[in-house]
Amino acid sequence: MAGVTEAGEQGGAGVRGATTTVGVCMKVNGHAVTMSVPGGERLLDTIRERLRLTGTKEGCGVGECGACTVILNGRAVNSCLVLTAQCDGAEIVTVEGLAEDGEMHALQRAFIEHGAVQCGFCTPGMLMSAKALLDADPDADRHKIRQAIAGNLCRCTGYEQIVQAIESVARQAGCKDHGEGGCEADGG
Numbered sequence: 001m002a003g004v005t006e007a008g009e010q011g012g013a014g015v016r017g018a019t020t021t022v023g024v025c026m027k028v029n030g031h032a033v034t035m036s037v038p039g040g041e042r043l044l045d046t047i048r049e050r051l052r053l054t055g056t057k058e059g060c061g062v063g064e065c066g067a068c069t070v071i072l073n074g075r076a077v078n079s080c081l082v083l084t085a086q087c088d089g090a091e092i093v094t095v096e097g098l099a100e101d102g103e104m105h106a107l108q109r110a111f112i113e114h115g116a117v118q119c120g121f122c123t124p125g126m127l128m129s130a131k132a133l134l135d136a137d138p139d140a141d142r143h144k145i146r147q148a149i150a151g152n153l154c155r156c157t158g159y160e161q162i163v164q165a166i167e168s169v170a171r172q173a174g175c176k177d178h179g180e181g182g183c184e185a186d187g188g
Contacts, residue, residue, distance in 0.1 A: 022085040028053070029097030037084045044068045044079040047094055055095035055124045059153070066152030069125035070094050076132035078151070095124035098131065106169045107131055114165035118156030126152050130166045138173035145170070 020039040025032065028051060037046055047056050047070065056079060059067030063078040070079045071093040098105035104112075107130050111117050116126070126149055133140050133148035140148070145166045146159075154162065 022088075024084055024088045026087045026089065027091045029093055039083070039085050041084045042080055043070070043072075043082040043084050043087060043092070046084040047079060047092075053094050053096050057121055057124060059121070059125075064153075065122075066125040066129065066149075067122055069128040069152065071128055071132050071135075074132065074135065076129045076148070076151075093128070093131070095127055098127060105131070106172065107134070107166065110165040110168045111162070114161045114168065116157060116161040116165040118154075122152055122154040122156075126154065126162055130162075130169075134166070134170060134173065138170065140166075140170050142167060 021036045022039050023034070023036050025034045027033070028047070033051065035046075035050060037050070044056060044058055047053050048058070056070055057067040058080060059065035061080050063081040066078065068079040069076050071077075072079075072082065072087065073090050098108055105127075107127050111123060111127065117123050129149050129152050130145070133144065137144060142163060145163050149159070149162060149166070
């Protein structure tokens with residue numbers, strides 16, 4: 001096999017298993033983290049294996065399923081496609097970073113209330129895609145919600161419960177924007 005060393009690792013820069021180490025300082029779920037990692041280590045592996053934050057899942061490993069979605073500098077990304085070395089100075093939020101002071105995030109509560117959690121494998125990635133969307137567009141409509149989760153696969157729910165859950169949080173955000181009396185004052 002061309003490009004493979006005797007150790008079974010692909011050669012070249014930026015490849016999983018590369019032996020060059022890189023110092024990385026980043027913020028993960030609000031906590032400063034400094035470490036040395038192999039230059040080819042994926043962010044997914046750093047999160048799960050080094051930081052022991054196992055909510056982020058590996059599904060396909062090639063950026064097709066969204067199970068490994070995290071928020072990197074405000075954007076939802078597939079952590080299986082990002083090298084940790086690229087994250088120096090970055091701010092990362094994983095599903096473990098959603099809850100504050102032991103209280104579930106509104107999206108987590110909505111997923112439970114709307115039956116959007118079935119087997120649970122896709123849930124962390126769905127939550128992170130939804131959070132990135134609502135952080136950027138708090139009152140996103142159904143079309144924008146469907147676009148935001150288009151890169152996240154779910155084999156259990158058929159997506160409707162997930163869309164409804166996200167939509168309910170967006171509606172709550174929209175109601176807060178209507179001032180005193182909320183949506184009821186506007187008839188919505």
